[in-house]
């Protein structure tokens with residue numbers, strides 16, 4: 001099922017069948033406000049693209065090019081800092097799973113992901129630490145910011161706020177496209193959704209190393225808003241194999257997360273994607289924003305209009321990665337699995353007794 005990096009599945013094209021799409025479609029969000037018939041046409045396109053591929057380029061999103069450039073420039077400056085400055089905000093210091101991780105710490109499908117990254121969540125005060133309170137309360141708290149780059153915080157938080165507003169607009173459009181009130185998900189993202197901004201750098205491939213930037217996975221929340229620098233590497237799975245989704249200036253890539261797939265009984269697709277490491281001598285930057293629901297919420301299961309319900313695929317449960325309707329359970333499961341060092345230092349009481357000592361279990365990114 002999984003083809004070699006950068007190539008299609010190798011299946012021969014069959015006469016009379018639509019040729020495989022070589023790239024993702026582009027949708028223009030400005031059509032949402034361009035009058036009722038344009039809006040309706042946009043919503044149908046959005047729904048069907050998300051059902052088929054779960055991934056698309058978005059234009060007309062309203063986030064200014066100057067903010068986007070500033071975020072990319074600052075991200076680059078962060079990764080260029082001396083290692084000691086980056087390690088001063090290492091994630092293992094943070095019970096809230098915030099901060100920097102070196103390349104090779106996380107694994108997907110048993111292989112190391114070759115990327116370094118900072119995780120930035122909502123900037124809030126920590127709740128009182130209480131091991132008998134619901135475990136999600138430990139996830140709330142401040143981010144870690146590098147003293148060596150004081151100008152990083154304000155623009156990244158501004159970008160996070162704008163990406164959040166964009167993600168909510170897209171989520172409302174999905175609701176409307178499925179015959180629901182626009183605000184059907186509002187109870188689970190107000191007053192404050194779960195926000196995770198990941199600033200990522202994929203180093204170039206080293207001699208004799210694999211090419212897994214990040215292995216094939218699905219994202220978990222409502223939607224992901226992905227900004228790419230200039231270097232390609234992202235690939236998306238289609239019925240015809242993997243296709244490249246290179247950066248297109250002025251656009252974001254939007255993809256559907258497992259929360260929306262679950263809420264729609266599998267009508268919308270949370271699709272597999274992966275990143276292939278850049279060639280030796282190059283590197284790739286991306287800024288991924290994951291919009292999730294409130295930690296203390298439960299994903300509603302929508303009743304779709306009959307003509308849509310008939311086309312919902314239903315949910316397939318992966319026994320290795322079970323999905324829960326309780327948001328906190330999903331999020332905490334993935335955080336503890338991705339960061340066993342953080343889990344062991346701060347949250348040993350949530351771990352299986354066998355994982356509390358001895359060699360650290362391999363961190364899996366997803």
Ligand SMILES: O=C(O)CCC(=O)C(=O)O
Nearest residue numbers: 200219234273275286288
């Ligand atoms: O870096 C990218 O382009 C995608 C990253 C990704 O899929 C993820 O972090 O979930």
Ligand SMILES: [Fe+2]
Nearest residue numbers: 217218219273
């Ligand atoms: Fe992803």
